[in-house]
Amino acid sequence: MRIGLLGTGPWAGFVHAPALAAHPGAEFAGVWGRRPEAARELAEAHGVRAYGSVEELLADVDAVSIALPPEVQARYAVQAAEAGRHLLLDKPVAVTVADAAAVAGAVEERGLASVVFFTVRFGGEQAPWLAEQAAREDWFTARCEWIGAVFTTDSPYAASAWRREKGALWDVGPHALSVLLPVLGDVEKLTAAPGPGDTVHLVLRHAGGASSTVTLSLTAPPGAAVDGVAFELRGAGGVSAMPGRGEHPTAAFGRAVDALLAAADGGPAHPCDAAFGLRVVELLAEAERALTA
Structure with a gap:
């Protein structure tokens, strides 16, 4: 599976990119970021391509790993799903229930695999x-x-x-x-x-x-x-x-990639899929309303 990375921040550089580069069952295809310089720097560090646009990256991969702020992640996740790409998401999936529902709906409608990287759920x-x-x-x-x-x-x-x-x-x-x-x-x-x-x-x-x-x-x-x-x-x-927790998070992220590969290969949906990510966002939104009240 060719996996592209969306995002260039600390979590992308610290966890996503090195884990994708090291995974034996996936090919790290390249990076796109909202800051082109940062994308080039991260891509060069791992010997992969820096894409000039999300559309270029989506046309060249089977799945995307997203390391973007949650208010941004949902929009690109829906775009990737609409292009037929499997999703490896970060938590929270979004910061509104509507956006999280849009991600889960796009995944379900197209029969795609999705995994949300809740770190502890993949801990050794x-x-x-x-x-x-x-x-x-x-x-x-x-x-x-x-x-x-x-x-x-x-x-x-x-x-x-x-x-x-x-x-x-x-x-x-x-x-x-x-x-x-x-x-x-x-x-x-x-x-x-x-x-x-x-x-x-x-x-x-x-x-x-x-x-x-x-x-x-x-x-x-x-x-x-x-x-x-x-x-x-x-x-x-x-x-x-x-x-x-005694291991580097790249180890847990590698298991999240394993889960995505298994789900995309005809296996059952992973318990930490986009639908579960939606339920978590629903509860967070409920808690936020309770705090405001």
Whole structure:
């Protein structure tokens, strides 16, 4: 499968491009970006072509990997799907329900494969742990914390305009939902309350009967963000905590490429497809409305 990359930002250079270049089952075809100079630089680093337009790239590939801000991603994802290209998307799929629905609809209408890269869902230790927990039905409650210090450290994402505007709810909220939903079931009721900075607290009631709490932040003091990712389940059988993340995200992204290849080769839709991405955006939008109210 020939895969083209849309995007040239830190995440594209840090994860997408090196993972595509190293994947044995895919051919990294080239890069397009809104900044032509950055596209040329990233393409040269991996010995691939820098495309002058999205249309040129789409005409030359089987699939696209998109590393663009979410308010931009949806438009190009729909364009790629309308051209018949499979989609490897980043989270969140979009920042409005309408845009996320347009992506999911375009994929379904054309029978395309799609995968949304929720990092933990493709983690080497986390993915099998999540599958094991999802097979159990005795969960009582869960606690999920995703606490970062993106804007108070030298993080490469500190200059991200969309993260500053949308905050932790839309940046790390998708990760939290991506691990809660497959284990505890869909969300039937959601409430939200703001904390300091962009901190958000969610309380969720799940279809399986369990409840969960979620704490999200990108603006925590650096000391508070140490070991800032935690997911703990409590049930009749005791307590289970998600293993820590110990590998580079390119490894997880490689598994996301594997999932796209399998789905495009006639396999079943992946659980983290565009339809799941839409459901996550629906819940984020609901939480945002609760915060505004």
